[in-house]
Amino acid sequence: MALLEVVGIGKHFRGLRALHDVSFSIPQGAIHAMIGPNGAGKTTCFNVVAGVYKPDGGSIRFDGKPIAGLRPDQICRAGIGRTFQVVKPFPGLSVLDNVVVGALNASASVAQARKEAMRVLELLHLADKAKHPAASLTLPERKRVEVARAMATGPKLLLLDEVMAGLRPTEVDEMVAVFRRVNQETGLTILLIEHVMRAVMALAQHIVVLHYGEKIAEGAPQEVVKDPKVLECYLGEEAL
Amino acid sequence: MNMLFDGLPRRALVALGLFLAVLLVAPWLVNAYILSLLVVVLYFAYAGQAWNVMMGFAGQLSLGHSLYVGLGAYAAAMMFTKFGVNPWVGLLVAVATTTAMGAIIGFLAFRFGIGGVYFAILTIAFSEFVRVGFDHWPWLGGSGGLFLPVANLSSNDLLNLRGAPIMFYYVMLAMCVAALGFCRWLLGSRLGYYWQAIRENEDAAAALGIPVFRYKMIAVMLSSAMTAFAGVFYAFYYNNLFPEQIFSMGRSIEIILGPIIGGLGTLIGPIVGAFVLTPLADGLSELLQWAGIDVPGVKQVFYGICLLLVVVFLPNGIWPMLARRLGLEREH
Numbered sequence: 001m002a003l004l005e006v007v008g009i010g011k012h013f014r015g016l017r018a019l020h021d022v023s024f025s026i027p028q029g030a031i032h033a034m035i036g037p038n039g040a041g042k043t044t045c046f047n048v049v050a051g052v053y054k055p056d057g058g059s060i061r062f063d064g065k066p067i068a069g070l071r072p073d074q075i076c077r078a079g080i081g082r083t084f085q086v087v088k089p090f091p092g093l094s095v096l097d098n099v100v101v102g103a104l105n106a107s108a109s110v111a112q113a114r115k116e117a118m119r120v121l122e123l124l125h126l127a128d129k130a131k132h133p134a135a136s137l138t139l140p141e142r143k144r145v146e147v148a149r150a151m152a153t154g155p156k157l158l159l160l161d162e163v164m165a166g167l168r169p170t171e172v173d174e175m176v177a178v179f180r181r182v183n184q185e186t187g188l189t190i191l192l193i194e195h196v197m198r199a200v201m202a203l204a205q206h207i208v209v210l211h212y213g214e215k216i217a218e219g220a221p222q223e224v225v226k227d228p229k230v231l232e233c234y235l236g237e238e239a240l
Numbered sequence: 241m242n243m244l245f246d247g248l249p250r251r252a253l254v255a256l257g258l259f260l261a262v263l264l265v266a267p268w269l270v271n272a273y274i275l276s277l278l279v280v281v282l283y284f285a286y287a288g289q290a291w292n293v294m295m296g297f298a299g300q301l302s303l304g305h306s307l308y309v310g311l312g313a314y315a316a317a318m319m320f321t322k323f324g325v326n327p328w329v330g331l332l333v334a335v336a337t338t339t340a341m342g343a344i345i346g347f348l349a350f351r352f353g354i355g356g357v358y359f360a361i362l363t364i365a366f367s368e369f370v371r372v373g374f375d376h377w378p379w380l381g382g383s384g385g386l387f388l389p390v391a392n393l394s395s396n397d398l399l400n401l402r403g404a405p406i407m408f409y410y411v412m413l414a415m416c417v418a419a420l421g422f423c424r425w426l427l428g429s430r431l432g433y434y435w436q437a438i439r440e441n442e443d444a445a446a447a448l449g450i451p452v453f454r455y456k457m458i459a460v461m462l463s464s465a466m467t468a469f470a471g472v473f474y475a476f477y478y479n480n481l482f483p484e485q486i487f488s489m490g491r492s493i494e495i496i497l498g499p500i501i502g503g504l505g506t507l508i509g510p511i512v513g514a515f516v517l518t519p520l521a522d523g524l525s526e527l528l529q530w531a532g533i534d535v536p537g538v539k540q541v542f543y544g545i546c547l548l549l550v551v552v553f554l555p556n557g558i559w560p561m562l563a564r565r566l567g568l569e570r571e572h
């Protein structure tokens with residue numbers, strides 16, 4: 001059975017159709033990617049799944065239970081961690097404390113949360129920044145803090161919104177390695193929105209393509225990138 | 241207990257101990273004027289600490305904290321004068337009243353997504369409503385004031401909070417110490433982390449599993465509950481309550497200046513702020529009085545200048561800078 005099962009969801013913003021009849025599912029332990037041109041509705045899709053917006057219609061099942069309409073904090077506690085495309089760090093707190101807040105979601109005590117936070121920071125090569133204020137970090141570092149915080153909540157499913165943007169190719173490969181390792185070691189299921197195709201091709205077993213709020217293609221990465229519809233609206237610019 | 245002092249460098253512990261020792265012996269070394277000044281300083285340190293829980297920790301700006309002082313004061317004074325109930329039992333009534341008030345304001349605001357400036361305005365509005373209400377409530381004296389019987393000042397009756405200034409001084413000092421310890425504990429607990437997360441970014445806090453509404457409610461209720469004590473103290477120290485004064489917006493502002501100038505969201509900031517502001521403002525008006533200059537509103541102008549100086553030169557307040565300079569910062 002799929003861990004996440006999204007069926008026919010839609011979302012309008014005052015007449016703008018940001019999502020229309022989108023369905024997809026992610027099996028337990030998989031890494032899937034969602035791609036599409038700017039404004040395609042990818043982030044909106046995350047926000048609907050994560051409870052920021054109520055879908056206009058359709059259903060979302062996670063771990064067998066319907067979650068559409070729950071609040072973001074309830075969805076996090078249900079086991080979905082998410083990052084924000086426009087990062088939202090706690091600027092006045094240290095990097096460690098940022099992650100401790102996340103880790104408290106799955107920890108019985110502050111002491112335990114601190115331990116867990118330190119472990120996640122090491123995993124993401126942020127341990128040496130633990131005591132720095134989050135406000136002092138570079139953007140790629142802040143993105144990693146986003147990831148660390150979300151991971152520390154102990155999710156079953158991790159939603160990553162363009163966490164590779166702005167990274168150098170070697171840094172992308174580093175992040176890819178981290179996600180692959182976590183996925184293999186803990187079975188964490190991952191859905192990533194990404195424009196960096198290098199990361200998508202390296203990680204994803206399955207790709208969903210959105211365009212003007214609709215799913216125009218999905219399938220194995222090798223097939224999706226050859227799909228004429230996808231080439232036309234998105235990847236074409238680079239391919240041609 | 242251990243946790244309260246965790247991570248504090250030795251010299252910070254020594255400084256804290258010395259400071260407390262000085263405060264403990266101070267009443268025996270100073271004259272009546274200084275003692276009364278110190279009582280006011282401690283009062284503002286305490287009230288500032290209580291306000292800081294809401295704004296400094298959880299980021300919810302209350303500009304109407306005199307509401308909780310006033311309600312707490314009236315609740316305990318009512319129990320005492322009308323029913324002969326001692327102030328410590330009256331404190332329970334006061335806490336229940338202010339907490340309920342905080343809950344109502346918090347619920348209305350947070351349930352309907354009123355935040356930031358609008359929330360602050362709501363706190364002022366409630367404070368004004370209640371002031372007008374008390375102004376027109378004859379049973380509690382209305383605008384003419386409610387008075388507590390003044391007892392013989394030579395004997396101290398701690399149970400009924402009747403006695404000399406020195407007794408009030410030690411009561412307030414004990415409350416300040418208790419509030420400091422309590423806030424230290426809060427800040428290091430799950431509650432403190434959640435509040436700070438909400439203060440820094442509500443959306444991110446919610447995404448990390450924090451039920452934002454509930455924790456904002458807790459912040460408002462806890463802060464108003466703590467403030468109740470300041471009110472009870474006020475009632476029994478001054479022995480007269482006028483809605484016009486106790487619920488005034490000016491009083492709310494006086495409460496919040498200390499923590500802002502001392503260091504918002506820090507534990508020592510409200511204390512430093514009170515110790516800096518209150519004596520300076522008082523000294524200034526004494527000085528002007530002595531010089532025979534009568535300028536109305538000079539205190540307000542002085543507060544304005546202090547605020548301006550701090551905002552421009554020390555945007556984080558005095559304490560963070562002082563702590564760094566003196567090497568008193570907590571290790572993480």
Ligand SMILES: Nc1ncnc2c1ncn2[C@@H]1O[C@H](COP(=O)(O)OP(=O)(O)OP(=O)(O)O)[C@@H](O)[C@H]1O
Nearest residue numbers: 013016018036037038039040041042043044045085
């Ligand atoms: N809160 C909102 N209110 C109104 N319109 C919105 C809102 N959020 C998104 N939109 C609109 O919905 C459409 C989809 O936006 P979305 O952010 O989901 O795109 P995206 O696929 O994530 O794009 P990008 O790759 O640039 O991040 C856009 O036209 C956007 O302007």
Ligand SMILES: [Mg+2]
Nearest residue numbers: 042043044085
């Ligand atoms: Mg997006």
